[in-house]
Structure formats: C-alpha cells, structure tokens
Amino acid sequence: MNQESLGQIFINASLVNNFVLAYFLGICPFLGVSGKLDTATKMGGAVTFVMLISSMCAFGIHALLVAIGAEFLQLISYIVVIASTVQLVEMFIKKMSPTLFRALGIFLPLITTNCAILGLALFQTNKGYSFGQSIVYALGAGAGFTLALVLIAGFREQLEFAEVPKVIKGTVLTLVIAGILSLTFMGFSGLGTQ
C-alpha cells in the first residue's frame, strides 16, 4: 500500500507531473480542441468526470482480477470500462445540454482514445493506491489536464491575430507554446515531495 498523503498526490498529479506537459498523455485533444477557451474549459470538465468514474471502476476491476488471478485481462477490461463510461457521459450531455454536445462534437467520443484516462487507470494500479488515494489522483490529474488545456487555449486565442510566417502557423506554433509551458511547469518540481 502506498503511503503518500492525499494533498501530496493531488499536487503531484496536477502540477509537478502534469499529465499533458510532463507525461505527454492526452496530446490529441490538447492539440485538437485547444482553439477556443470556452470549449477547452468544457472539454476539461468532461475529461475530469470520465477520469473520476473510470478510476473508481478500475480500482474495483483490479481487485476482482487479482482475486480470480487473471491480471492479463487488465488492459482489455479497463478499455471496455472507459468506453462505456464515455458512452454514458455522451448520452447524459446530449440530454442535459444539446448546445454543449454540439460544441464538443467529435472530440466527445474520442475521449475513449484519450491516453490520459487509460494512463491514469494504469498508473494508479502500478502505484498501488487505495480507493481514496485513487479518487484524489483522478481529481488531480483532471485538474492538471484542464489547467494545461485552458492555458494553451488562452495563448492560442491571443495568437490568432499575431502575424507569423505561414509555415509556422497551426501545429508547429502550438507545439512551441506547449514546449515553453512545459519548461514553465518544471518550476513546480520539488513541490509535494518532502
């Protein structure tokens, strides 16, 4: 069992080892939906929610698989759980807010293939977190993902009007900003250790 305190886990997951900027998880939506600040925030919310649910399910599944001695099924069962959670969230959002549903578009079902979520489930299993620790870890990771997404969306909105050479426009520019952000986040290293 892991002895890290809850606050430590949260800070570690959200700032020090930010899922996007330090672990490179969830780069696809990071490059894809970071064009507008508004959509980025909502996307962050949806991802955090899916993370929370799938982290709880992953904890249960892992315990079950260990009990019946079938750990090799871990990957397959995790991905099935995540896919069903995303389906559930999709139906929920469609019912509650059709506007948000349209704004997120294709990126909503694509949360299934967001490595950040599967990565979270695998990391928490590897680290041997308890149920409470897993929930805090999921919340921290979600907060970190949202933070990175919102930051880069803010920068990109500003840069819309900047004059840059044509070859640099688009992905190249976003990657350079992401690199600088990643350097900035390294300033957090050391927080949450002790």
Place this chain on the structure above:
Amino acid sequence: MSESNTHTTTSTDEFIKGLWRENPVFVQVLGMCPVLAVSNTAENALAMGLATAFVLLMSNILVSILRSFIPKEVRIASYILIIATFVTITDYTIQAISVDLHKSLGAFISLIVVNCLILSRAEAFASKNNLGKSIMDALGMGVGFLFALFCLGAVREILGNGTFFGLQLFPDGFQAWIVMILPAGGFFTLAAWLLIFNLVQQRKEAS
C-alpha cells in the same frame, strides 16, 4: 489524399504513401503521445516504433478479414478489443525479451491501445479494403511511424546526451543539452521536424 482509395492504386502505392505523402506523424499528426514520450533515446524510439508497427499490422489484418462479420454499430468497440488483445501480447513479449527495455518504456506499451493512428487505420482503411491492400497500408504506415519516431529519438539522444545508441559521439568537453531529454525537448524537436517538413512541402508546391 482521397485518390488513394480508388481502385486504380496498386499495393506499392499504399506502401509508399505512408512513408512520406501521408506520413502518420509529420502530415496527419496522429499518435503524438508515444512519439513525444518515449523518443528520448534512439533505442527506446526504435523499440516503440517496432511494437506499434506490429500491433498496427496485426490489427489491420484481423479487421480486414472480419470486416464483413462485424456489425456497423459495434465496430469501434470491436476494433478496440482486437487492438487491446495484440497490445497485451506485445506487452508480455517485450517483458520476456528484455526487462530493462520494458521498464524504460513503462506504461507506454499498454498505451498503444489508445494510439489514434491504429484505430484510425482500422476505421478508415482496413474496414473498407481487402487483405492485401490492408497489409501494405499497415506496413507503410508502420514504417512511416517508425521513421518519424527514430528521427526524433536520434536528435534528442545526440543533443541531449551526446550519444547514439549508447555510443559516445562527442569528446568529453561536450556540454549536453539537458533540455532535449526533458519533456520540453520533445515538443521543441517535434516542432522543428514539422517545420522542416512544411518547408520542404512548400518548396515543392512552389516549383
């Protein structure tokens, strides 16, 4: 890009297109997470590229064979199951071959499951084409992915560590660019390669 799906193309075309014209990393910008994460040394990059290419090939073969049996409504779920099976096989195989390599690649082998490149080839190509073409497509895309990953890994290892496949390249006085090994270096190197690619493409169009 759409002309590649017409019936006039030969298998060689399917292979070549993945290498350059529709290169998965430099042109389609797919499967970025492993590209950035495990390209800190040339060896890691090569291993990751081979593992991904293997899963891509096997899943494309199976999807192409089963394409008339899989109901349309559950196709994505079925593809993911097929991919997850082969990734599990790869994961255990690498662990059996070299524990060190398995450790340095970490969770990223399992994360091949959610590599958008593999799912997008299954959905966009293998589910619509016959076995031969799907195999050539998977080989082309796989080699293109491997090539891109290797480009990144080589640059990052040479500049960030002063070595290439563990061999010392520079005299002792060389000051390694630590930033290249760090996550930020991954973003910068990829940006630089994309920039070169864009420049070449632009020059080609202009002439």
